[in-house]
Amino acid sequence: MPINSPYEILKSLDARFRKNSSGLPVAKAVVDDWIGIGFSINGIPLIAKMDDVNEILPPPDTIRVPGVVRWVKGLANIRGNLMPVLDMNGFFYGKPTDIRKESRILVINKLGIVAGLLVDEVYGLRRFKPEEHQQQVMEDAGSVGEYLAGTFVDQVRRWNVFSVERLARAEHFLRVV
Numbered sequence: 001m002p003i004n005s006p007y008e009i010l011k012s013l014d015a016r017f018r019k020n021s022s023g024l025p026v027a028k029a030v031v032d033d034w035i036g037i038g039f040s041i042n043g044i045p046l047i048a049k050m051d052d053v054n055e056i057l058p059p060p061d062t063i064r065v066p067g068v069v070r071w072v073k074g075l076a077n078i079r080g081n082l083m084p085v086l087d088m089n090g091f092f093y094g095k096p097t098d099i100r101k102e103s104r105i106l107v108i109n110k111l112g113i114v115a116g117l118l119v120d121e122v123y124g125l126r127r128f129k130p131e132e133h134q135q136q137v138m139e140d141a142g143s144v145g146e147y148l149a150g151t152f153v154d155q156v157r158r159w160n161v162f163s164v165e166r167l168a169r170a171e172h173f174l175r176v177v
Helices: 005-021 088-093 141-147 164-171
Strands: 035-043 046-051 056-059 070-077 081-087 104-110 112-118 119-129 148-154 158-162
Touching: 005 158, 035 104, 035 112, 035 158, 070 112, 070 158, 088 112, 088 141, 104 119, 104 164, 141 148, 141 158, 141 164
Parallel strands: 046 158, 081 112
Antiparallel strands: 035 046, 035 119, 056 104, 070 081, 104 112, 148 158
């Protein structure tokens, strides 16, 4: 018996499609990559979470502030806002950063602390799978060691994960006078 009505045609097509169709693919959970900014302090390769670094700038001119510790380079005018510039080599190792063309300022805003961290060099964005994170930290890192939170390894080097949050909570980092 021939199918005549549009309803019967649609019903026949539906039955044929259901018989020949395969199921939809199963959704897999998407795991975001761990993304960070690679930089160095005293020649030590470090990486900070990208969310912890607001901006990367060449070292700006600073105005020295009397009565503060030596690793505070001074205040800089960054787009109309005064920001302290802090020498990370001076803070961790007691020697000032030799400012070169590779030197940069990492602008952080963590736990209400807004500052520019002067580092030796910035290597740019690095991306890792979260499962590549290793817990061990560099043993001979000196003072920076207490601010490390594991490592990632790529084809070029071992990156020590630098915790900006630990830095922003450190009492001797906050006390500059």
